[in-house]
Amino acid sequence: MSDRLEVRKTYKLLINGAFPRSESGRSYEVTSAKGEFLANAAQGSRKDVRDAVAGARAAQSKWWSASAYNRGQVIYRLAEMAESRSDELVEFVKLSEGVKSDVAKATVAKSIDRIVWYAGWTDKISQVLGGSNPVAGPFYNFSVPKPTGVIGVIAPQNSSLEGFVECVIAPIAAGNSVIALASEKRPVPAVLLGEMTETSDFPAGVLNIITGLTSELAPGLSSHEDIDGLDLEGADEAFADELAFLAAGSIKRVLRPGKKSPKNSIHRLRAFVETSTVWHTIGQ
Amino acid sequence: MNSVETDMAENNLPNSKLGSLQYDPAPESAAIAKLKSSYGLFINGKFTDPSKHEQFETINPATENQLATISQGSASDVDKAVKAARKAYDNVWSKTTGAERAKYLYRIARIIQERSRELAVVETLDNGKPIRESRDVDIPLAAAHFFYYAGWADKLEHAGFGNSPKPIGVAGQIIPWNFPLMMAAWKLAPALAAGNTCVLKPAETTPLSALILAEIIQQAGLPDGVVNIVTGDGATGSALVDHPGVDKIAFTGSTGVGRLIQQRVATSHKRLTLELGGKGANIVYEDAPIDEMIEGIIDGIFFNQGHVCCAGSRLLVQESIADDVLRRLVRRVEQLRVGDPMDKNTDIGAINSLEQLKRINELVAYGEQEGATRYTSSCELPKKGFWFAPTVFADVSQSHRIAREEIFGPVLSVLTFRTPEEAITKANNTNYGLACGVWSEKGSRTLWTAERLRAGVVWANTYNKFDPTSPFGGTRESGFGREGGKHGLEAYLNV
Numbered sequence: 001m002s003d004r005l006e007v008r009k010t011y012k013l014l015i016n017g018a019f020p021r022s023e024s025g026r027s028y029e030v031t032s033a034k035g036e037f038l039a040n041a042a043q044g045s046r047k048d049v050r051d052a053v054a055g056a057r058a059a060q061s062k063w064w065s066a067s068a069y070n071r072g073q074v075i076y077r078l079a080e081m082a083e084s085r086s087d088e089l090v091e092f093v094k095l096s097e098g099v100k101s102d103v104a105k106a107t108v109a110k111s112i113d114r115i116v117w118y119a120g121w122t123d124k125i126s127q128v129l130g131g132s133n134p135v136a137g138p139f140y141n142f143s144v145p146k147p148t149g150v151i152g153v154i155a156p157q158n159s160s161l162e163g164f165v166e167c168v169i170a171p172i173a174a175g176n177s178v179i180a181l182a183s184e185k186r187p188v189p190a191v192l193l194g195e196m197t198e199t200s201d202f203p204a205g206v207l208n209i210i211t212g213l214t215s216e217l218a219p220g221l222s223s224h225e226d227i228d229g230l231d232l233e234g235a236d237e238a239f240a241d242e243l244a245f246l247a248a249g250s251i252k253r254v255l256r257p258g259k260k261s262p263k264n265s266i267h268r269l270r271a272f273v274e275t276s277t278v279w280h281t282i283g284q
Numbered sequence: 285m286n287s288v289e290t291d292m293a294e295n296n297l298p299n300s301k302l303g304s305l306q307y308d309p310a311p312e313s314a315a316i317a318k319l320k321s322s323y324g325l326f327i328n329g330k331f332t333d334p335s336k337h338e339q340f341e342t343i344n345p346a347t348e349n350q351l352a353t354i355s356q357g358s359a360s361d362v363d364k365a366v367k368a369a370r371k372a373y374d375n376v377w378s379k380t381t382g383a384e385r386a387k388y389l390y391r392i393a394r395i396i397q398e399r400s401r402e403l404a405v406v407e408t409l410d411n412g413k414p415i416r417e418s419r420d421v422d423i424p425l426a427a428a429h430f431f432y433y434a435g436w437a438d439k440l441e442h443a444g445f446g447n448s449p450k451p452i453g454v455a456g457q458i459i460p461w462n463f464p465l466m467m468a469a470w471k472l473a474p475a476l477a478a479g480n481t482c483v484l485k486p487a488e489t490t491p492l493s494a495l496i497l498a499e500i501i502q503q504a505g506l507p508d509g510v511v512n513i514v515t516g517d518g519a520t521g522s523a524l525v526d527h528p529g530v531d532k533i534a535f536t537g538s539t540g541v542g543r544l545i546q547q548r549v550a551t552s553h554k555r556l557t558l559e560l561g562g563k564g565a566n567i568v569y570e571d572a573p574i575d576e577m578i579e580g581i582i583d584g585i586f587f588n589q590g591h592v593c594c595a596g597s598r599l600l601v602q603e604s605i606a607d608d609v610l611r612r613l614v615r616r617v618e619q620l621r622v623g624d625p626m627d628k629n630t631d632i633g634a635i636n637s638l639e640q641l642k643r644i645n646e647l648v649a650y651g652e653q654e655g656a657t658r659y660t661s662s663c664e665l666p667k668k669g670f671w672f673a674p675t676v677f678a679d680v681s682q683s684h685r686i687a688r689e690e691i692f693g694p695v696l697s698v699l700t701f702r703t704p705e706e707a708i709t710k711a712n713n714t715n716y717g718l719a720c721g722v723w724s725e726k727g728s729r730t731l732w733t734a735e736r737l738r739a740g741v742v743w744a745n746t747y748n749k750f751d752p753t754s755p756f757g758g759t760r761e762s763g764f765g766r767e768g769g770k771h772g773l774e775a776y777l778n779v
Contacts, residue, residue, distance in 0.1 A: 128444065133769055135751035136428070143755050143771065149738075228760065241551040248546035250715070251539065251558065251761045267779065274717075274759040275771050278734045280727075280744040 011041040011187065013048055013211060014194035016055025017204020023047050028212070030187060033098025041187050044212035046220040049179065052208035053226050056150045056177040059205025064147055064175040066203075068123035074201045075119035075173060081196040082112045089161060089189055096160045096186035111165045118173040118269075125174060125269055138282045145273035147175030148253055149228035152221040154214060154243070156234045160186035164193065167233050170268035172206060179208045179227070181218060183234065187211040215239070222246040229253040229272045307621070310628040312415045316405045319492065322353035325361055325515060326498035328368035329508030335360045340517075342491055345412035346625050346634035346669040354491050357514035359523040362483070365512035366529040369454045369481040372509030377481050378451070380507070382438030389434030389476060391504040396427040396469075399500065403493055407465055408625045410492040412634030412670070413588050415626050425750055426469035429768075432752035433473035436773060440478065443770045445779040451479035452555055452778050453531035456524040459494075460537045461487035461636050462591040462692075466750075468494050470767045471534055472511060473752075478776035480532070483512045485524055489637045491515040530554060534775060536593075538690075539716070539761050557765025557775045559593065559757055561690040562718030565711035566596030566747065567733060569704070570604045572723035576745060578612050581696070584721055584747035586620060586674055589632055590694040591640070593762070594719035596747050598680075598687055599698045600707050606700045610678055613696075614659045617674045622663045632694060635670040644672050644693035651677050651686040656697070682713055690716070704729065708736045717759035721747045740766070 010027065012019040021027070024045035030038045063071065082089060086108050094104035129145040151171040156163030160183050168180050182190035194209040210217060214234065222230055223246040230247045232240040232255060240257050247254050255271045322339065324331035338356035343349060357365075377385070396403065400423045407418040440449050455475045459467035468484060475482050486494035498513045514520055518541075525533055525545055532555040535545050539560040549556045566584050568577055584596025601609045625633030635641040652658055656677040665671040672693055680687050680697040687697050701707040711720055719741040722733045734742040740758045743749060750756065755771035757763060765775045 131770075133751070133753040133755070135749070135754050137749065137751070139746065139749065141751070141754050143769065146738075146759075148759070244550035245547050248543055248550055251543060251546060251560065251763060253764050254550075256553070270774075270779075274740060274764075275755045275757070275766050276734075276740060276742065276759075277755050278731075278742045278744060279746055279749050279754070280730065281746050 009039065011039050011191040011211065013042045013044055014191070014197070014207065014209040015048060015052045016059070016208065019195070022212070023051070030185070032095040038095055039188055041191070041211045044210035044217060046217065048210055049217055049220050049224070052179045052210060053150060053224055055205035056179050056208055057226055059203050060147065060150055060177040062203050063177055063206045068126065071173070071175070072119045072122040075115060075122065075169065077200040078193075078196055078202070079112050079115040079119060081200050082115065082193065085192065085196060086112065089192055092188045092192060093161050096188055097158070107162050111162045114162070114165050115169055118169045121173045121266070121269060125273070128266070129270065129273060129275070133277070135279070139279045140282055141277065141279045143275050143277040145174070146276045147171075148272040148274055149176060150226060151176045151178050151229040151231065151272050152224070152227045153178055153180040153231045154218050154221070154234040155180050155182050155190060157183045157185065157214070161189035161193065163233065164190045166268065167231050168207065171229070171231070171272040174269050174273050176229070176272050177206045179210065179221065181214055181221065181234065182209055182211045184212070184214045218243055219246055223249055225250045227252060229255070231255045231271070233257045307629050309624070311624060312405055312408070312626045312628065314405065314409060314626065316402055317409055318402060319352050319406065323355065323491070323495045323515070325355045325357050325365070326495065326511075326513040327361065327365045328512065329502065331498070334358060335364075340488075342410060342489065344409050345489075345636050346666070348668050351409055352492060354515050357485070357516035357520040361514055362520060362523040362527055365483045365514050366454060366456070366524075366527050368509035368512055369483050370529055372507060373453055373481040376507045377510050378479060382440060382479075385476060385479065386434045386437035388504055388506050389430050389437060389473060392500060392506070393427045393430035393434060395500045395503050396423065396430065399496070400424070400427065403465060403496060405626075406496055407493050408633070410490045411461065411464060412625050412636050414630040414633045416628055416630065417588060422463055422466045425752070426465045429466070429469040429752045430473045433477040433772075436474075436770070437477040440773065440777070443773050445774065445777050449478075449777040449779055452776060453480060454529060455480045455482045455532045455534060455776060456485070456527065456530040457482055458485045458521045458524065458533070458535045458537065459487060461490040462588060462593070464490040465493035465497060467536055468497055474767070474772045475534075475776045476510065478773055480776050481510045483514060483524060483530070485514055485516065485521045488517045525549065528552075532556070532776070534765070535559070542763060558763035559765065559767065560761065560763040562593045562595065562716045562758065562762050563598055563688065563690055563714045564594055564596045564719045564721070564739070565598045565600050565737075566721035567707045567711055567723065568599065568601045568605070568609060569722075569724040569726070569729060570602040571725050573725055573745065574612070577723045578609070578616055580721065580723060580745070580747045581613060582616055582620070585696040586632055586694050587748045589635055589672070591636060591692055592748065594741060594748065596719075596721045597691060597696060599696055600710055601698060601700050602707075603700045603702050610676070610698060613676055617659065617661050617676055620661060620663070620674050622661065622671070622673060623666060632674055635672050635693065638670055640692065641670045641672060644691055644695065647686055647689060647691045648675065648695055651680070651684065651695075651697070654684045654686070656680045656684060656686060682710060688714065704733065708733065712738050715761040718762035719743065
């Protein structure tokens, strides 16, 4: 233990490429799994969520208009940044989740590998989920999976990094932009990953992270009319019912919690794409 | 004389009145329908009386004559149907191999083809659509849909949903009145191919073709309870949505009702797919092939009296050709033959119900109030029945109700744009996202446009085309899930 007084960092929001404190001026204390002080995090507000949605909407068309190859490179770059800062991620996963170092290390390794896995999907999803359709007539007809648009994610409450990566990177790999509510009690690994997007060529607004009280923020996220889809992984059953009801107001696509995610399943990619079909006449 | 007529005179365009030329009537015979005077509910393979003995009449919207007496399914009838479907799922259908399921579906497809003339007549009598359309579109596509999904039943492991995809269980399916038999086929064929059993609720005003389909299902020897058809009104559908024994709800209808269903299903863990409303933009660039384009616009909005969720109801015309397009459109609208749906020469038949006619009248009145310029065909309308003459509104702005709300009738709203970017912005300026059209001879521009449209279907230099191999369905508030193609299986597989 050195005598030097440590410089403590406040963990801030990620909204449209910037790292603001909450517009509400609130913060809350984050503790380790053992209950010791870990950090101060911004306590986001409904207004922060709305700002994030505006940024995400503007970013989404830009993200989707980049080439699939380019999107893959950007996501892969995030894996590179995470790898280079993995010690920090391990430390906070360990403290946040209350697991031993080797478990935290394995979790971080799996999370980074998952980012790499999704990076590789950006330029394959179109062939796997799309194709040409042999219609009975003089038409060339093809279907491609287009991103659903702006996706709200209630990130898992327990799995602070691996679960966050799974819920957030999949829709981004499919071309969506995301507003994620980080785990309420374990937000730091998610915020760290958000910081890494800054140096990964992520266009501003593609990933937005709001920390704070899930019960306060999730209803506003779920009912927001400019959000197209919702992943409720981090909500318990009763809360998920309530949020799914709110989501129905604007016919959002809703991914309910607890759906098994086998290692190689692409159901999270499939969840937030829209099959778009083009018919074009064939003639001389 | 309005401005279009002035233009016609100035340009010496023949102000053609083909619509007023006398054609000899060419009516199809209503007797071909062989309708019974009353129909029961189709539950567990048999036609049964409704438990509360409530009935209602289904009428021909072109004449207001009664066609048959239909059973009003109560909650207890829905319960019986769901239990029959569950029993059939547990005891029979889940143990039937894909290859055997396929053969049942092939049989159904064949019998639809064999009884196609009868089905076309029934459809036209009950719905009011022109016989030409039920004969050439609805019935052949219904048969084709069964034929297509039959082939999937024993190939599900190749559809991209894992090595051994499983059905969901009992599917509750609620369909609209605009394409009664085709919608039944779109719902039943993929569900059965994937191994589910079904309870189908046809629309209140168009139950007949589904009941003929029930007879066909009997003829095909489909095991009892695999398909149950419960007729009735919204209360019947509501009971089906709420029934705890249903694992999946598939609904086609309005966005308003779809929203209610999604809210109701939110707390139930039922799987859900929705195919809802639309306000399709039909984008016309200045280099479009003019004759095909005019026919495509007409087809896009007036096909099936505009009772089409994917109708091209917002025409976006590039400003440089807007006057010419409007002039040609108005002339073409005047030539459309409106009247007896059973006549093989008829282009536009009857509005399906008085309720729908009121809705169209209401929105058209808003169109006039809000300052759009109305052109309505001068055609004569029959005295009895529900009719609306084909109508085009020019000078429509984006804030007008007729540019925002689904009219679901033969009414076109014309807006203009200058640049492709503006066309995209206007096309996407809606909460819907079902279908759009693009007209241009320039392939690169068409693809650029298609890429940017938020829509489940884009028709380029064509409109309102459907095929069982082609996924159909919406984005945004037009719903989610696809019907058609391998994508259509996802709605009925536990993936």
